[in-house]
Amino acid sequence: MPRIAHALVTGASSGLGREMVRQLVQDRGVTVLATARRLDRLEQLAAELPPGRVHVLAGNLIDTGFREQLWQQAIDLPGGLDLLINQRGCGQLRRIRRSRSTRNPSDHRAQRDGTDDLSQKASRYMRARHSGQILQIFSVLGFVGIPYSAVYVASKHAVNGLVKSLKYELRETGVRIWAACPGRTASEFTSTALGVGGGQGGIPTGEPTVRVVRAILRGLDGRGTFLVPSWTAWAGLKVAEWCPPLYDWFVARWATRHVGSALGRTRRERNQIAGDR
């Protein structure tokens, strides 16, 4: 496997992306172009790591113009780009009738287009160089469903299809596309998904980010297409595959107890805040 010297990591201001930048730089000596919307977070990360190893560009990946600018900066890295980690993503814990993107489909489509666009740019560029890796961070929810997350789950199933199909197009080109499928991981994901800003809303936190990222990055040296980076995520998928009724029973019970009640609480909290104003 050719050495990875330069990487572009999206969603680098928190959670899995932030830890990925840290481990790529510290453990593998990679130089990273890190992007997300919050510039202060990106600058703080760059300051914590050796000088010159993290370049930052802040912006919204939904914006086509920003993606062009980001891509140009990525391929202008001295020596070119060896690795794209398409990692940006945010969930939405809501009943489908309350989902923002069912009311405004273009919002959700724009997010997915951003991922597809960067993958397309990377496959074209890396193909011409006969080397490179495209890593999509998706989720166990690219294989199974859960309630209160239909729009998010649908977007992760789309990534599943993208990887499975592009894999054939990139055969014998020297370019590898693969995907990591984490289960629940401790990050800002849940509070963003609940729309409450901070706190898990009573939903248990997941696996430690450091451990999940270490397992994912080990996959850079492998050849597989799908990597499940924790045994809990792996066990969940196996139960869904081997015993669907058990999976259905567990998910319905877990989601109702934790997510359903958190949704009720956050709605009450929002109403309370609105009432206090």
Ligand SMILES: NC(=O)c1ccc[n+]([C@@H]2O[C@H](COP(=O)([O-])OP(=O)(O)OC[C@H]3O[C@@H](n4cnc5c(N)ncnc54)[C@H](OP(=O)(O)O)[C@@H]3O)[C@@H](O)[C@H]2O)c1
């Ligand atoms: N945490 C989990 O339980 C879990 C489980 C399975 C899969 N995943 C997947 O893992 C990935 C990372 O999630 P995470 O847990 O690390 O969540 P997180 O802590 O909320 O991080 C999400 C990142 O995406 C960035 N982002 C969101 N919207 C953006 C936009 N429009 N433009 C640019 N950047 C944007 C955010 O930065 P800014 O807000 O600064 O833009 C942030 O850096 C996602 O694809 C998620 O679906 C997470």
